Amino acid sequence: MKHRSPKKIIQRLMAASIAAVSTAAFAPFTANADCLGQNDFNDGIVLPWTAYSIRPAEQRFDTKDGSFNITIVNPGGYQRGGDSRWDLGIRHRNLHIEQGHKYKVHRELEASAEGELHTHIAGTDYNGVGVWQNNASNWDQGWDNVKIIQGKNSFDSEFTATKTIEVAEWSFQYGGAGSYQPMDCFPEGTVLKFDNLTLECETCGEEYKDAQSTPLPLGSHK
Template identity: 60%
Template sequence: MHKKIAKAVTSSLMAASMVASSVAALIPMSAAAGNCLGQNDFDDGIGLPWHICVTNPAEQKFDISGGTYNCTIVNPGGKERGGDSRWDCQFRHRSLHIEQGHKYTIHWEVDATSAGELHTHIAPLSGVGGVWQNNSEQWEQGWNNVKISEGHNEFDSSFTAKETLEVAEWAFHYGGAGPYQPSDCFPKDTTLSFDNMKLECETCGSEFVSASKTPCLWDPTNELGVITPRSDVRINQVGYFVGADKKATYATSEEKSAVSFTVKKNGTAVFTGKGKPIGFDKDAGDYCQILDFSSVDEPGTYTIEVDDTSNTFLNPKTK
């Protein structure tokens, strides 16, 4: 497995419930490669678009070192700890496009400090339906978790998509016991080190397919805000889960007093609040204010507005 596959870039102010890493350079991907991911390995210390996610009270920490993305389970969550189930701890990549009838190949590797199991899938963000799970092409037959041995593990799979997913995720769930998960996936303090992540569309990668016929290949322009001008309201691009903290950042070149903001659903205001100025942020290069709307907890699509700028975000279910 060749580790040197081109890198994609992004940088972002993430909400407190999400963790990620940022990057500053872009190397375009060759269309012939059929690559559907924004990051394949972690040799250069770059993580995004891969990131970790938790549902309270689950907790995990990460570092990117030694060419791997290392996720350590501090608290696996689960029903008995006040959480939900195995999806309380996640490692995932969003903004994928899956095209009906296209054939895909998958490769992934993980080193585990303890033996256990995990669930993995490629599905829409809603968590309803999907095209691949647990190394099975047959969605309805893939419910059994993938067994992970202590030490090094490698997996290969393939599938032909039975439906088009305009926005999909490749996710790994390895949290605590609960519905669909009779026991904790891994013991507390287990570290999972992911590497050599591959999702390739053989159909799009064919030399006989023109560039206009390759919808599945990773396109970093939306992630980078190249096509759409970047809003002063900086949201968590991977969404805000029900039950989690929900914060955005209002960033401007000039310092402002606390701004008023409104959260709307279907054009109707559901929350209003005031920003909390935190001064000049050197990393962002802007004066920033924190916009806290954690009480907005129903699943759905929302818009957050400040003066004449806005941004749209998703509240998915706790999965």
């Protein structure tokens, strides 16, 4: 039997450990399962979800109690020198949507005040390319906001992608009054707790896994 020195054994173990970590970090999203990099925030990690705001809109966020918690400091909107509902939001980028495949969407939200918000899955180049909005299976039918009650809200939707989007995002928008709503989505000080967000492809195969294996860096713009 060939004898290996302790130094050689340690080197091999270290190399194997690094390879295992690298494989886990860059493995493609699993087909026929959830497409997102984060769902329930139980570990206190938000990425690849991010919170964004457009001045003068302002928000704070944390992951206390295992949810993605947003506090609306300033909702923005045209009356405050902003634009509209997209002045505040959260989003998950670097998603791949495959034409002809069926997807299931689930989201939960606990709100400290009643209001409304918009959510969609679309391309990140903002040219209107999308496959799903709010609770509508047809993209063109989902422009209106969804009503949110004070307390716990839960929604389920399904859609079949009408096109392939190489770099897509799932976005929630809840800013101030503007083009698509006559009043602020929520009053100042409202706390929104997002949790159990899932986007599941029910019919994706090997070509989907190949497309997901080389995502763009987190937070990048196409």
